[in-house]
Amino acid sequence: MKRLVGTLLFVVIALSLSGCENSKSKETTNSKTDIVSVTNSKDDNKTKNEVMGKILLEDEYAKITYAGIDRNYTDGPRINFVIENKCNQNLLIQVEDVLVDDYSTTPIFSCQVLSGKKVKDTMTLYQYVGSDSKVEKDFKLVEGKFRIMANDAKNSLLKAEPFEVNYCSSGEREKKEEKIIFDNEYAKISYIGIERNSYGGPDINIKIENKSDKTLTIQATDILVDGYMVDPKFTSDILSGDKIKAEINFINKGVSRNLKSIEGNFRITTKDNSAELLKEEPFTIAY
CATH class of the missing domain: 2.60.40.2550 (Immunoglobulin-like)
Incomplete structure (x- = not known):
């Protein structure tokens, strides 16, 4: 009788140990799957990371750096800049000839920068009811010119510099069939x-x-x-x-x-x- 009980206890213990090993194996597999998911998430954000910090303009007067985008802002998508005045006079910087995915738009942007200073500012791709040029939130390309002017009574034009912000992961603009x-x-x-x-x-x-x-x-x-x-x-x-x-x-x-x-x-x-x-x-x- 004692031998029978001992045998049964041995079988129970062996099965328990086997169950633990299977559980550990499953946990290890799930852990590896989680790591793959995180890697994919990083790949999805690759384009955003590449665009962030891009220098859009740098000359003897100013340096303008891209600093992010808010596509869900109420009045329309907003593009953020860091602007540095590199010269010895106060500047007024505006934009002109702006295209969003090859369509004309009139954004809101005008920035005053004191000599030698840096500022953060935002260009709003303004949307309004009835606009023929309503900006889609998932646009891929913004291009135009920065107008660099002396911030004085005449607002004399010092330079007009082209810029481009491209959100396409392939580096190429996506075009609809026309x-x-x-x-x-x-x-x-x-x-x-x-x-x-x-x-x-x-x-x-x-x-x-x-x-x-x-x-x-x-x-x-x-x-x-x-x-x-x-x-x-x-x-x-x-x-x-x-x-x-x-x-x-x-x-x-x-x-x-x-x-x-x-x-x-x-x-x-x-x-x-x-x-x-x-x-x-x-x-x-x-x-």
């Missing part, structure tokens, strides 16, 4: 997509570039959708040299979300009291 609708001496219009499920009816997304030295007004006229006349909501004003995004809206016009073709004319006029007709260009978009 189809040129027309390209003449006044303007270039490209088709960039359709939002079939937009509220009230489909939206046609286009890109407009003003190639002239005048502010233009562009309208869509004589529109046919699948052979039926429609009066869409579209008129766009664009400054000389600008590039903007715009939408042709078919809100509450009874247009099918499964439309197959759109045709009509783009009417190009000057935006002044004369509203001079410069050109009328026919177009067709087929799906």
Whole structure:
């Protein structure tokens, strides 16, 4: 009897030890998986780390360094800079000709820096209701010029320096497929997509570039959708040299979300009291 009890105890102890070994093996495996996850997380942030601290401009007057971005700010994405005045006069620094993913925008940025000092400042890519150039939060590229001026009564321009902040992990800009609708001496219009499920009816997304030295007004006229006349909501004003995004809206016009073709004319006029007709260009978009 004692021998039987001893044998049973030996079996129980052996099974317990085996269970402990399996448990340790599982814990080790899980630990390795966690380490791999952390490594992947670092890879995802590689692009952000490479951009952070990038010197955007350095000359005899100033040094401007990229210091991060807040994409979720209420009024629009905000880009942070550290600005150093390297010269012996007070400076006023502003931006001009700013493009976000190749679209013109008018950011809020003006910075005064005393001689020999450093400041932190922010450029806001401002968004407002009805803006044709609304900045998408996941944009990939910002480019433009820093205007370096003497901060005095004349605000004399000392230098204009180009800059670029690229968020693409590949180092190359991501471009949406564009189809040129027309390209003449006044303007270039490209088709960039359709939002079939937009509220009230489909939206046609286009890109407009003003190639002239005048502010233009562009309208869509004589529109046919699948052979039926429609009066869409579209008129766009664009400054000389600008590039903007715009939408042709078919809100509450009874247009099918499964439309197959759109045709009509783009009417190009000057935006002044004369509203001079410069050109009328026919177009067709087929799906």
